[in-house]
Amino acid sequence: MSWDKIGYEDKLLVWNEIMEAEEYVYTVGVAGEEFFKGLKEKRIVGSKCPKCGKVYVPARLYCEDCFIKTEFINITSKPYIYTYTIIYADENGNKLEKPQVVALVRFENTNGGLLAFVEGEVEIGKEVEILEYKIPLIVRVK
Amino acid sequence: MKSNLYFRRVAVIGAGLTLFRRRLLETPQELAWEASRKALDEAGLDLKDIDCVVIGSAPDAFDGVHMKGEYLAHGSGGIRRMVTRVFVGGATGVMVPITAWYHVASGLCQKVLAVAEEKMSPARPHPQSVFRYIWDPITEKPLNPNLIWIFAMEMHRYMYVNKISKEEIALVSVKNKRNALNNPYAQAAGNITVDDVLKSEILVWPVQLLDTSPVSDGAAAMVIVSEDIARRYTDTPVWIEGVGWALDNTEWTGRELTYPRYLEYAARMAYKMAAIERPSKEIDVIEPYDPFDYKELHHIEGLMIAKRGEAPKLLKEGVFDIDGDIPSSPSGGLLGVGNPIAAAGLMKTISIYWQLKGTAGKMQVKKPVHTGLAQAWGDLMQASTVIVMRN
Ligand SMILES: [Zn+2]
Numbered sequence: 001m002s003w004d005k006i007g008y009e010d011k012l013l014v015w016n017e018i019m020e021a022e023e024y025v026y027t028v029g030v031a032g033e034e035f036f037k038g039l040k041e042k043r044i045v046g047s048k049c050p051k052c053g054k055v056y057v058p059a060r061l062y063c064e065d066c067f068i069k070t071e072f073i074n075i076t077s078k079p080y081i082y083t084y085t086i087i088y089a090d091e092n093g094n095k096l097e098k099p100q101v102v103a104l105v106r107f108e109n110t111n112g113g114l115l116a117f118v119e120g121e122v123e124i125g126k127e128v129e130i131l132e133y134k135i136p137l138i139v140r141v142k
Numbered sequence: 143m144k145s146n147l148y149f150r151r152v153a154v155i156g157a158g159l160t161l162f163r164r165r166l167l168e169t170p171q172e173l174a175w176e177a178s179r180k181a182l183d184e185a186g187l188d189l190k191d192i193d194c195v196v197i198g199s200a201p202d203a204f205d206g207v208h209m210k211g212e213y214l215a216h217g218s219g220g221i222r223r224m225v226t227r228v229f230v231g232g233a234t235g236v237m238v239p240i241t242a243w244y245h246v247a248s249g250l251c252q253k254v255l256a257v258a259e260e261k262m263s264p265a266r267p268h269p270q271s272v273f274r275y276i277w278d279p280i281t282e283k284p285l286n287p288n289l290i291w292i293f294a295m296e297m298h299r300y301m302y303v304n305k306i307s308k309e310e311i312a313l314v315s316v317k318n319k320r321n322a323l324n325n326p327y328a329q330a331a332g333n334i335t336v337d338d339v340l341k342s343e344i345l346v347w348p349v350q351l352l353d354t355s356p357v358s359d360g361a362a363a364m365v366i367v368s369e370d371i372a373r374r375y376t377d378t379p380v381w382i383e384g385v386g387w388a389l390d391n392t393e394w395t396g397r398e399l400t401y402p403r404y405l406e407y408a409a410r411m412a413y414k415m416a417a418i419e420r421p422s423k424e425i426d427v428i429e430p431y432d433p434f435d436y437k438e439l440h441h442i443e444g445l446m447i448a449k450r451g452e453a454p455k456l457l458k459e460g461v462f463d464i465d466g467d468i469p470s471s472p473s474g475g476l477l478g479v480g481n482p483i484a485a486a487g488l489m490k491t492i493s494i495y496w497q498l499k500g501t502a503g504k505m506q507v508k509k510p511v512h513t514g515l516a517q518a519w520g521d522l523m524q525a526s527t528v529i530v531m532r533n
Contacts, residue, residue: 020203020265020271020272020274020275021203021206021265021266021269021271021272022266022267022271023266024206024264024265024266025263025264025266026169026206026264027165027166027167027168027169027263027264028169029167029168029169029171029172030167030168030169030172031172032169033167061168061172061175062172062175062179062217064216064221065189065221066189067175067178067179067182067188067189067219068179
């Protein structure tokens, strides 16, 4: 016996509710403050571990391996397309007029990455130019 | 008489706390890291020395980050390590060191980092709203209750059966907020009077604003290790000698609300393990869970440190003061320090650890202490966790 045979919605007692909290207000955190301040000034802020030298993008307050506080730095190395995908429908399943290319952009010699909308001939490994410093980044393939 | 259980000895050798505050700038991961870093520093260990990580947090819905165990693992040193997340509602904070304890007691791990974090601020309009769906959907939910409703009913029943006045209960808030003045991490410390409590805003009668703990963000961490490691890294280890946890009937409307039976079960388990026969004589300092002032009294009775209905009398006599026979919540408790749910319970455990180590600073109780106890409570008012430690 299954529900679709015995369950008639209009014959059941139903309460329709939304779940739990109505909204959330998040803080960007200590490292997030630096990162977003950088974006406003058209800079990519990362952080460097003083012990192992690892560089994180976006900035992180601490090195996940050495577990010590990092130092915030400007990222100057080359941004490139690490991988990408093409979106054909929006979050509600409606077909997009024009497919949207979304790439994971990484910076040479750093850890981490940022999501970006891509203009131009997308290809893995290609260098990009950052057109707009926001979330997501808008980049153009060089 | 000690129970004939077979397990390895387990010690605490380091602990760390963040400030407890409303709307901290730090992300949950950053809070977890800060507490963990301090705990490792106090222990003299580095992250590379840690075998496994135990993470405690209450519902994901508080921080608003789903699968929060995984999310917090980043700031808790869990990457490329064994990670366990535990959750028993408000009882989680003490379940964290208990879980770390059995990782070590079993011989599975030698060095465990135990972390608890909660950020209550993000949920709007109020963190209470994340509890909207813990109720029976047919018989309770239509009234749109919140947790304070049922605490108010429990408080009223406790007062009625034991003939306890609001004045007697308010003394807990006065004591704990005063103790918190000595605690550098505290959010809600202050010199208040019984009158202040009685004149504060009525939330859900008989619960008034100063009967309750505040909304808080914060994190806590502990380093819990085997006997070998403890001896190598410190001359003053604090031993975990008894642990206990229990769940009473989850149907709260059918449960005895006057007396916390869930706690008596958990306490008996911990006392048996720690060979404690007369808790009121053998335990020197306690941190019972106090999100509301009446709960500290309720819990002192459930811990069998006072007879049923007699905790208020002992409180009035000063037994639970910082210079009393059995100082209770010398940290300031949740009422004084704040209440980031899981972190609050671990904060209580850390408070006892620092008392037994003798490093509690201005919070240090006046008398010499040998045996201490921390306790937490939660879920639908029926889950409890107890830890007994000795120096
Ligand atoms: Zn590093």
